Amino acid sequence: MSEKVVLETPVLRKNDELAAQNRAWFAARRCTVLNLMSAPGAGKTTLLEKTLPRLAARRRCAVIEGDLQTDLDAARIRATGIAAHQINVNSCHLDARMIAEAALRLESESPDLLFIENIGNLVCPAAYDLGEHWRVTVFSAAEGADKPRKYPRMFHQSDAIVLNKIDLAPYCDVSLDELLESVRAVSPHAAVFPLSSRSGEGLEPWIEWVAAREVR
Numbered sequence: 001m002s003e004k005v006v007l008e009t010p011v012l013r014k015n016d017e018l019a020a021q022n023r024a025w026f027a028a029r030r031c032t033v034l035n036l037m038s039a040p041g042a043g044k045t046t047l048l049e050k051t052l053p054r055l056a057a058r059r060r061c062a063v064i065e066g067d068l069q070t071d072l073d074a075a076r077i078r079a080t081g082i083a084a085h086q087i088n089v090n091s092c093h094l095d096a097r098m099i100a101e102a103a104l105r106l107e108s109e110s111p112d113l114l115f116i117e118n119i120g121n122l123v124c125p126a127a128y129d130l131g132e133h134w135r136v137t138v139f140s141a142a143e144g145a146d147k148p149r150k151y152p153r154m155f156h157q158s159d160a161i162v163l164n165k166i167d168l169a170p171y172c173d174v175s176l177d178e179l180l181e182s183v184r185a186v187s188p189h190a191a192v193f194p195l196s197s198r199s200g201e202g203l204e205p206w207i208e209w210v211a212a213r214e215v216r
Contacts, residue, residue: 015128018096022131025103026114027215033114034213035132037154039147040120042140043164045073046197048115052082054207055113062111064102066094066119073117083109092124099130113213122147126154133216138162141169141194145178152186160191162206167196 026033036044045065052061063084065074074086085102087094099116106114116132118125137158139147142165148155155161161183169176176194183192191209195202 012127012129015096018100019129019131022096022100022103023133025100026131026133029107029110030215031112031114032134032213032215033116033130033132034134034136034210035116035118035125035130036136036138037118037122037125037158038120038138039122039140039143042120042138042143043197044117044120044138045076047138047162047164048117049076049080050197050200050203051207051210052077052080054203055211056081058211059113060109060111061113061115062106062109063115063117064094064099064106065117066098068119083111089119091119092121093119093128094125094130095128096130113210122151122154126157134159134213136160136162137190138164139183140165141174141176141179142172144172145174145182148179148182148186155183155187155190158187158190160193160206160209161187163192163194164197166194167199167201 038044055061061082063077063082065084065086067073067088071086074084077084083106085105087098087102116130135158137154141163166176193206195206
């Protein structure tokens with residue numbers, strides 16, 4: 001009678017090892033790293049454009065931008081006076097190796113607060129540890145109140161959830177109360193920030209939360 005031996009090797013083990021190295025590298029430099037994740041079009045870049053100038057007097061910031069094509073988002077960040085490095089990849093997520101290489105390119109900027117704007121996707125980025133200290137999901141209120149329940153992993157793993165474009169919710173037949181309930185159902189412990197990057201409504205609590213983040 002043959003014996004069945006099951007060998008399980010985590011597919012992401014190598015990435016996790018590199019992420020741990022990234023985290024140690026950032027910690028040694030007292031650089032706090034926030035990983036911003038969302039679906040395409042949720043407003044991550046606009047949120048950064050409004051956030052970075054308000055933080056510049058208190059923190060030395062830099063941004064790693066992830067996209068399939070173009071450096072348009074990195075150009076928008078640089079226009080605020082903040083250093084940015086663009087990563088173009090043919091995949092649905094960034095990984096720890098990409099972040100390690102990009103961080104070296106920004107080391108001369110000596111940032112103490114680094115934002116990673118991940119590829120727009122509500123699924124894949126949640127599976128990849130990049131070596132960040134804090135995870136943030138940016139979600140457009142216009143996407144619907146049911147999406148957090150449909151894509152719970154990203155929300156559940158996040159330390160903060162930005163509900164962007166709340167000014168559009170009434171025009172998209174979306175109940176903000178229902179959306180908040182949906183978010184709380186899958187991520188009861190995350191800090192939640194309903195806001196509009198376009199109008200500036202609700203930005204201050206978010207900015208204060210970011211400014212208070214430290215390496216952990």
